[in-house]
Amino acid sequence: MLNGGAGRRFPKRRPASPPPGDPPGGGEALRVVDVTKWYGGVQALDRVSMSVDAGEVVALVGDNGAGKSTLVDIIAGVVAPDEGEFYVRGERVAIRSTNDAALFGIRTVHQEHTLADNLSVVENLFLGRELSHGVGPLLRLDFASMQQRTSAAMSDLGITTIADIRAPVEKMSGGQRQSVSVARATLEKYPIVVLDEPTAGLGVAQVHRVMQLVLRLRAQGTAIVIVSQNIEEIFEVADRIVVLHLGKVGAILRRADTTPEAVVSAVMGVA
Numbered sequence: 001m002l003n004g005g006a007g008r009r010f011p012k013r014r015p016a017s018p019p020p021g022d023p024p025g026g027g028e029a030l031r032v033v034d035v036t037k038w039y040g041g042v043q044a045l046d047r048v049s050m051s052v053d054a055g056e057v058v059a060l061v062g063d064n065g066a067g068k069s070t071l072v073d074i075i076a077g078v079v080a081p082d083e084g085e086f087y088v089r090g091e092r093v094a095i096r097s098t099n100d101a102a103l104f105g106i107r108t109v110h111q112e113h114t115l116a117d118n119l120s121v122v123e124n125l126f127l128g129r130e131l132s133h134g135v136g137p138l139l140r141l142d143f144a145s146m147q148q149r150t151s152a153a154m155s156d157l158g159i160t161t162i163a164d165i166r167a168p169v170e171k172m173s174g175g176q177r178q179s180v181s182v183a184r185a186t187l188e189k190y191p192i193v194v195l196d197e198p199t200a201g202l203g204v205a206q207v208h209r210v211m212q213l214v215l216r217l218r219a220q221g222t223a224i225v226i227v228s229q230n231i232e233e234i235f236e237v238a239d240r241i242v243v244l245h246l247g248k249v250g251a252i253l254r255r256a257d258t259t260p261e262a263v264v265s266a267v268m269g270v271a
């Protein structure tokens with residue numbers, strides 16, 4: 001089962017125009033069309049289509065097993081869909097690997113977020129993109145800058161509970177590790193950020209900080225897809241809410257035009 005569309009015809013699609021009103025909308029950042037995924041006999045996704053604009057937050061909601069993580073993992077290039085088309089800034093693309101996703105400007109925090117246990121917070125943040133100075137034989141890792149930027153990222157996120165950013169992350173609590181994962185995804189400016197339940201396991205104050213960070217990214221023009229089970233945080237940040245129900249899009253609601261009750265009904269499949 002290859003990602004792809006080999007042999008599939010694909011109609012010429014014009015990128016959708018940004019929605020009127022707030023947010024201003026920087027144009028379509030990402031669109032997925034008719035994404036289908038089977039795991040053996042289980043259909044995790046059934047012709048799911050959705051999009052997110054630059055400067056827009058789209059919340060992806062749905063019950064456990066609705067297919068949210070599967071869609072996130074497909075966008076991230078971790079899981080290959082059986083069918084589906086992908087458009088980044090209006091261009092048709094194939095996302096066959098995490099490398100492809102990064103090239104298209106997509107950064108993902110997975111639900112099962114992966115940190116290297118034996119590495120420090122600083123090392124985890126800069127894993128694979130270490131800062132250095134000098135050239136040739138004088139090339140040196142720039143520990144001072146990496147530590148400085150890690151401290152800045154931590155304080156941006158309101159993470160005050162990590163005493164030593166040079167200590168290995170293995171001894172840290174779930175919430176602390178979660179925070180490090182979010183910090184990692186937001187350290188560099190990716191135009192598209194996908195967060196799969198980034199606040200699960202966090203305390204109230206930290207949830208608020210993550211939401212503030214999401215809004216800050218939005219203000220900078222980042223397109224954000226955030227998976228959440230928390231109706232309050234959804235209403236705090238989302239411009240649009242895509243409800244998945246049993247692998248299908250049950251509803252796409254504008255936050256300004258809907259209510260928490262309507263979202264909950266859609267999640268439960270009570271239209």
Ligand SMILES: Nc1ncnc2c1ncn2[C@@H]1O[C@H](COP(=O)(O)OP(=O)(O)O)[C@@H](O)[C@H]1O
Nearest residue numbers: 039042044062063064065066067068069070071
């Ligand atoms: N790797 C996998 N192998 C088999 N089935 C899977 C796998 N990942 C997810 N599924 C199934 O696909 C469906 C959607 O799961 P998932 O995308 O994790 O949902 P959600 O994130 O909304 O809770 C579920 O029925 C789940 O059991």
Ligand SMILES: [Mg+2]
Nearest residue numbers: 068069070111
């Ligand atoms: Mg999930």
